[in-house]
Amino acid sequence: MKSETESQILPEQPTRMSEPRRQHPVAALTSTLRTLRELLIPLVLVFFLGSGRDDGLFSNPYYISIFITFLLVAGIVKWMRFTYRVEDDELRIEYGLLVRKRSYIPRHRIQVIDISSGILQRMFGLVSLNVQTAGGGAEEARISALTLEDAQWIKTNLSRNGDAQPDDETAEDQEPAKPEYSLSWNTLFLAGTTSGSFGIALSIVGTIFAQMNAVVDDGIILDLIDSFAGTSATFFILIGAGLIFVAWVLSIVGTILSYANFEIYKRPAELVIARGLFEKKQITIPYSRIQAVRIQEGILRQPIGYCTLFVDSAGYGEQSGKSTVLFPMLKLSQAEDFIRTMVPDYSRETDLVKPPARALRRYIIRTMIPFAALIGLFYWLFPFGHWALLTIPVAVTLGYYRYKAAAAGHDDNTMTIRYRNLAKTTAFVKRHRIQSVSGWDNWFQRRRGLKSLTVNIASSDTGASFNALDFEADTVLDYVEWVEPNYLSKARQEKTDEEQQLDSDKTSAAERLIDPGF
Amino acid sequence: MRPDPDQKIDIKAIPAWRITGGLGSLFWWFLPIVYGFFALGGVTERWPIIVLTILVVLNTILQATLIPSIRWRRWSYQIDKHEIYLQHGIFIIRRTLIPVNRIQHVDTRQGPIMRSFDLSSVTITTAATTHEIPALNDEVADEVRNRISDLARAADQDV
Numbered sequence: 001m002k003s004e005t006e007s008q009i010l011p012e013q014p015t016r017m018s019e020p021r022r023q024h025p026v027a028a029l030t031s032t033l034r035t036l037r038e039l040l041i042p043l044v045l046v047f048f049l050g051s052g053r054d055d056g057l058f059s060n061p062y063y064i065s066i067f068i069t070f071l072l073v074a075g076i077v078k079w080m081r082f083t084y085r086v087e088d089d090e091l092r093i094e095y096g097l098l099v100r101k102r103s104y105i106p107r108h109r110i111q112v113i114d115i116s117s118g119i120l121q122r123m124f125g126l127v128s129l130n131v132q133t134a135g136g137g138a139e140e141a142r143i144s145a146l147t148l149e150d151a152q153w154i155k156t157n158l159s160r161n162g163d164a165q166p167d168d169e170t171a172e173d174q175e176p177a178k179p180e181y182s183l184s185w186n187t188l189f190l191a192g193t194t195s196g197s198f199g200i201a202l203s204i205v206g207t208i209f210a211q212m213n214a215v216v217d218d219g220i221i222l223d224l225i226d227s228f229a230g231t232s233a234t235f236f237i238l239i240g241a242g243l244i245f246v247a248w249v250l251s252i253v254g255t256i257l258s259y260a261n262f263e264i265y266k267r268p269a270e271l272v273i274a275r276g277l278f279e280k281k282q283i284t285i286p287y288s289r290i291q292a293v294r295i296q297e298g299i300l301r302q303p304i305g306y307c308t309l310f311v312d313s314a315g316y317g318e319q320s321g322k323s324t325v326l327f328p329m330l331k332l333s334q335a336e337d338f339i340r341t342m343v344p345d346y347s348r349e350t351d352l353v354k355p356p357a358r359a360l361r362r363y364i365i366r367t368m369i370p371f372a373a374l375i376g377l378f379y380w381l382f383p384f385g386h387w388a389l390l391t392i393p394v395a396v397t398l399g400y401y402r403y404k405a406a407a408a409g410h411d412d413n414t415m416t417i418r419y420r421n422l423a424k425t426t427a428f429v430k431r432h433r434i435q436s437v438s439g440w441d442n443w444f445q446r447r448r449g450l451k452s453l454t455v456n457i458a459s460s461d462t463g464a465s466f467n468a469l470d471f472e473a474d475t476v477l478d479y480v481e482w483v484e485p486n487y488l489s490k491a492r493q494e495k496t497d498e499e500q501q502l503d504s505d506k507t508s509a510a511e512r513l514i515d516p517g518f
Numbered sequence: 519m520r521p522d523p524d525q526k527i528d529i530k531a532i533p534a535w536r537i538t539g540g541l542g543s544l545f546w547w548f549l550p551i552v553y554g555f556f557a558l559g560g561v562t563e564r565w566p567i568i569v570l571t572i573l574v575v576l577n578t579i580l581q582a583t584l585i586p587s588i589r590w591r592r593w594s595y596q597i598d599k600h601e602i603y604l605q606h607g608i609f610i611i612r613r614t615l616i617p618v619n620r621i622q623h624v625d626t627r628q629g630p631i632m633r634s635f636d637l638s639s640v641t642i643t644t645a646a647t648t649h650e651i652p653a654l655n656d657e658v659a660d661e662v663r664n665r666i667s668d669l670a671r672a673a674d675q676d677v
Binding site: 441 | 520600601607609611612613614615617618619620644645646647649673
C-alpha cells in the first residue's frame with residue numbers, strides 16, 4: 001500500500017521506466033573494454049614474460065584474437081541479460097547468465113547518483129550512470145550506456161531529495177560551472193614531470209626491454225653493441241638513460257590522462273571530484289566518511305614547493321574505503337587555505353614535537369638496514385656488486401632527512417603526525433576516527449628512553465596506520481592517553497582539581513596567617 | 519601518566535604456551551633439513567647445516583622454557599568504561615589503547631591445547647585492527663567478552 005502511494009509521487013511519466021529495459025548496445029563494448037583494462041597488467045606480464053617459450057599462450061596473435069572474441073561475446077551476453085527499471089521508488093537491476101541476480105536499490109538507500117561519460121559513450125551521445133549507496137557491501141550499481149535523458153530522469157526521480165526539492169536538482173546540474181579548485185594545464189604538466197609513478201613506469205619499460213632480448217634476434221643486439229665502438233659501460237649508460245627518459249615521458253602521459261581537467265566541488269555533505277582526459281571520472285566523498293587527510297611532499301615536488309593532498313575514507317558502495325587524491329598538485333603555501341576551504345574540520349595549526357637528538361642514530365640505522373640487505377645481495381650476485389656500497393651515503397642522508405621530517409602534535413581533537421618514507425607526509429587524524437593506538441618500544445629504545453607511536457585508522461581492507469618513531473617515552477604515552485574518548489573532560493577535571501588544591505593551599509595559608517595562635 | 523594495566527592473564531598460560539610454542543617451533547626444523555638435502559647432495563656448502571640446526575634447536579628450547587614465562591609476566595590488560603588497555607611483548611613491549619566505542623565485535627575462541635587447560639582467548643575487532651587477550655580462564659573470558667560487548671553497546675548509544 002505504502003509503495004503505491006509513493007509511486008504516485010513520481011512526477012509525470014510514472015510508468016516510463018517501470019518496464020525492464022536493456023542498456024544501449026554500446027554497453028557490450030564498454031564492458032568488454034573494461035574487462036580488458038582490468039586484465040591489462042596480467043596480460044602484459046603474461047605476454048612479455050611468457051614469450052620466452054614458443055608454447056606461451058599469449059605469444060601467439062591467433063590465441064590473442066580468440067581471447068578477445070571470447071571477451072566480446074561475454075560482453076554481448078552480459079548486455080543481453082542486463083535489464084534495469086525504476087519501480088516502486090526502487091532502481092531494479094537484474095543480471096547474470098545462469099544465476100539471475102536481482103539488485104533492488106530503494107531510493108532512501110541511494111547516496112549519490114553520478115552521471116559521467118567516457119570516450120566511447122560520447123561517440124554515441126550516451127552517458128553512464130553510477131549509483132552509490134550508504135553502508136558497505138557490493139551494493140553499488142552501474143548502468144554503463146543510456147541516453148542522457150533517461151539518466152537525468154532516473155537521477156531526478158531517485159535522488160534522495162528528488163521530489164522534496166526539485167529546484168535543488170536543477171541547481172545541481174548547473175553546479176559544474178563553479179569548482180572550488182581546479183588544476184591548470186601548466187600545473188598538470190609540472191605534476192607529470194615530478195610524478196612518483198616514474199618508478200613504476202621505469203620497471204614496466206625495463207621488463208619490456210628485457211623481453212626484447214627474447215623477441216629480437218640475439219645477433220642483432222650483438223651487432224648493435226659492436227657498432228658502439230666505445231666500451232660496454234658507455235653502452236649500458238646510454239641504454240639506461242634512454243630507458244629513464246621513456247619511463248619519464250610515460251609517467252607524464254599517465255598523469256595527464258588521469259588528472260587532466262581535475263576539479264573539486266563542495267556540496268553540503270560531501271566533496272565531489274571530477275577528473276580525466278578521455279574518460280571522465282567522478283568521485284564523491286561524503287564528509288562523514290573521511291578518516292584522515294594527508295599532505296604529501298614528494299621528493300621531486302618538495303624542492304619546487306609543491307605537494308599532493310590525499311584523503312583516506314572508509315568504505316561505501318563497491319569500494320571498501322581507500323585513499324583518494326584530493327588535489328594532485330598544489331603549492332605547499334596554499335595547502336592550508338585548501339584544507340580550510342574543502343575539509344575545514346582538518347584545518348589546524350598545532351605545535352609539533354620533534355624526536356630528541358638521541359633518536360637520530362636510530363633513524364639512520366633503521367634506514368640502512370634494508371640498504372645493507374640489498375648491498376649484501378648485490379655483492380654476492382654480481383661481480384661489480386661492490387659498487388652498491390656507494391648507496392651507503394644515500395641511506396645515511398635519507399635517514400637524516402627522515403629524522404628531520406619526523407614530528408607529532410595534537411590539539412583538542414586532531415592529531416598530527418609527520419613522517420617521511422621517501423615523500424614527506426603530514427597526516428591529520430581526528431580522535432574519534434582512531435580505531436586503536438599503540439605506544440611501543442624495543443629493547444634498544446627502552447635503554448634510551450624512547451618510544452614509538454602507531455595510530456590505526458579504517459581505510460582500505462586492512463586499515464591504514466601512521467607511525468611516529470623514536471619520540472620521548474613520556475610524550476608517546478601522553479599521546480596514547482589522548483586517544484581516550486573522555487580525555488578532554490578528564491584533563492579539565494585534573495586542571496580544576498589542581499586549581500582547587502591551589503585554592504585550598506591559599507586559604508589554609510591565609511587561615512594560618514590570621515590564626516592568632518600561629 | 520597511567521600506570522601499567524592492572525589485570526593479569528591466567529598463570530596456566532605458561533604451561534599451555536610451553537606446549538604450543540614448543541610444538542610450533544618444530545616447524546622451523548624444516549630449514550636445516552631441506553638445506554641439508556641440498557648440501558649433502560653437493561649443491562651448496564655444508565657448514566650452514568650446523569648453524570641452522572643450532573638455531574632451530576635453541577629456538578625450540580627457549581619456546582618450551584623461558585619465553586612463556588616472560589610473555590606471561592609482560593601481559594596485562596585493563597577494561598575501563600571508555601577504553602581498553604593492553605600491554606604485552608617480549609622484545610617489543612607494546613601498550614595499546616582501544617576506544618570502546620570503536621569496537622565492532624568481540625568474541626572468545628579456544629584451540630585444542632588451550633581447551634585442555636580450560637583457557638580461552640578474547641578477540642576484539644575494530645574497523646581497522648584485531649586484538650587478542652590470550653589465555654584467560656574460560657569463565658573469566660566469557661565475563662570479559664560480555665563486559666566489553668555491554669560497554670561497546672552502551673558507548674554506541676552515547677554517540
